[in-house]
Amino acid sequence: MRPTPSLPADIRRALENIFPGDAAVFSPEEMFVYGVDASRRHALPAAVVRPENLEQVRALLALAQDKRLPVLPRGRGTNTVGDCTPVAGGVVVSTARLARIKDIDADDFVAVVEPGVVTADLQAEAAGKRLFYAPDPASVKFSTIGGNVATCAGGMRAVKYGVTRDHVLGLTAVLPGGEVVHCGRRTHKNVVGLDLVRLFCGSEGTLGIITELTVKLLPLPAATATLALAFADVDAALTAAGDVFRAGILPTALEFMAREAMAAVAAISPVPWPETAGAALIIRLDGSPEALAADLALLEAAAKPAGPVWSRRAATPEDEEAVWEPRRLLNPASFKAAPDKISDDVTVPRGKLRAAAAGIKAVADELSLKILLFGHVGDGNLHVNIMHDAANADERNRAEAARERILSLALSLGGTLSGEHGVGLSKLPFLDRQLSPIERGLMARIKAAFDPSGIMNPGKAY
């Protein structure tokens, strides 16, 4: 093993002292996997460290501040916008060994966890006590709660339960220089001073390293039920989605898929709906079994005027699994639909969904591209996968042009560049279209309050 050119010998020695044995990694071969994330970017860091305790994180951030060493916190690398790619070199801090569930309290309705806990593991352990950690990003089985907080991850249940931010009560973080800050409390309500907890949510690793999180738990809903519907076209499906809310129903999840996305799934697995359908909705409710039976009927009635061509009620776990499986297969299916994809998560005001979907279809048609369109339409959150072959320069250029037009379309409809993925590297070039110089100035000054030397995940987010 040899140090990479960018890491002076004294820094390497200092890192080896803080992180003995295999807790520090310097060989390019071993570091390779820590240089990539779900954005498919890659860059090699100068070192990777795997702290096991707070003291190691403190010592690291004292050293890093002193030596002006870039520091990149990293969970499981499921981030899609390049947040975990060490483009500025520096030290990647893996939370893989800060992964203890310290406490799940069925009286306080809180969990205390380290950032490296995989979110699905927390959910499962909570469910064993009839408790519910509500946020459920699509990556829930692979991503960590620390990463979820750093990006303010959303997911399917956000429409009813809110995003990750709404479930974080307190946290411990280490700041550049090694100071430790405990923000928030173990209480479900707290308004004492400026809201530092929420400031860490969605900060994309730019303020400090989170070492512990206290999150809110809810009572586990007794049961769930799902209504899956297929429609002739996108417009009918999105009309039905609006009708559900207008009927006074707040579903647990309201997922949408357009024709090309459905076809991508059908290419790898059987699907329940007719092949001719142009769009689908999968709508979940939760509550007591008695209440669910009544509410499922109301939901069917609300969705009917838009004219579904197919529908299926799923009121048992097995039946639900069958209608949700195609939605879960969408991500793996997308990777088979073309060699490459540009993945965005534009979000528009809920009433602008039909205009957004029509505009995206027009872009796909005009640029002769396959675009998979799906998403959490209860939040106005559309996932747009622009499929292409990056080896074909013309196709790549058309895909980039499509992306630019779709981001512009979302903003022109009053929307946002990102509903749940964040900015990272990939949306940075578009940031000035959404944020004013005044907003960016405030963010830069707030960042400096935490990280005056700019060592935390430099060049990302804002």
Added chain:
Amino acid sequence: MRPTPSLPADIRRALENIFPGDAAVFSPEEMFVYGVDASRRHALPAAVVRPENLEQVRALLALAQDKRLPVLPRGRGTNTVGDCTPVAGGVVVSTARLARIKDIDADDFVAVVEPGVVTADLQAEAAGKRLFYAPDPASVKFSTIGGNVATCAGGMRAVKYGVTRDHVLGLTAVLPGGEVVHCGRRTHKNVVGLDLVRLFCGSEGTLGIITELTVKLLPLPAATATLALAFADVDAALTAAGDVFRAGILPTALEFMAREAMAAVAAISPVPWPETAGAALIIRLDGSPEALAADLALLEAAAKPAGPVWSRRAATPEDEEAVWEPRRLLNPASFKAAPDKISDDVTVPRGKLRAAAAGIKAVADELSLKILLFGHVGDGNLHVNIMHDAANADERNRAEAARERILSLALSLGGTLSGEHGVGLSKLPFLDRQLSPIERGLMARIKAAFDPSGIMNPGKAY
């Protein structure tokens, strides 16, 4: 009218230019009401202005920055901790004329409002379109949404729907110097840059003046139903509250009253429960009428093992009104129970409620004080009214001693000084018991990013 000594003639002229006619007030008599808030503190400002538009706010904050003039935004003054008291003199900025509901959109599920809108007016107008603005602080009929955001107001429905913070999507604010910042979007999800929107929530008027808010609306629940229960003592009632959550029920509201609070209400109005009861719970559910009938039965079953001595199901609006009326009368009743009160809103982890209530009762007994105890126990949020006669020095000293012991008790149980009122002036002396110097340092540096000269609501909050 004469200018107060603290306002130089050139500043008065400048204010008169920005705020012609009765939009500026300088006479002590007219300003008197703007110098008090629900904390019952009083101080006279140097001027009161009532802007009608953004440009006036910009001009004011340019002038104030230039002249280092303290600026205090003010809604309806229902704040209980002194946030609206102009202890440093300066200019009080009333939002009374920034009170338009600009938009309630039944497709986007958002409302756009000016800060001076009374929250109940927004709720009523939204309900007319079958839309629901969920936060409902007890002051909802009198307080403004700007004030609710500035204090991150909670309220009874927070247990199910979250606090004000969780419903603010975007805002426009003017910063010291007159710059205008638009944060957030009209979308239900947005993660682009640091979360400036949430930073304004609970900032107690220390960062800038909010001139417009975009808030999230939900579908209006089709119906509500309430179960009211009385118990022999506090411990039984709080045991039942815990059992409700353990049964998997997430109520819309879960309110608690202890014996002395019930007696205070009974002294001014008939109450439905037996006079001998030692505690009460009032629990609301919402949903479709069909679902509610089923869920009300589950709720009754969950509350039964703790042994209620009385219960009443209220499934019509009239019946619900009858059981909620005593809860609403608590605040006016408290003012009749003794000449003065110290009002706190400590919040503890939900599982520590019984310990907190027992500790508060011990303080009341030991110091021979009447303490009214009630609150939003679904959030662990206890309202503690320490009744006394401030004209009696001994009684006042005992009340202050009780307060000190109750705040210490809450912190020792892992709780917070405030769940929903904020810090203002009244909790400032206790702040170092909850916040570390590192947290306070971060807050001071963040504050300086918005307000480098420290003119916004100086001496408050943190």
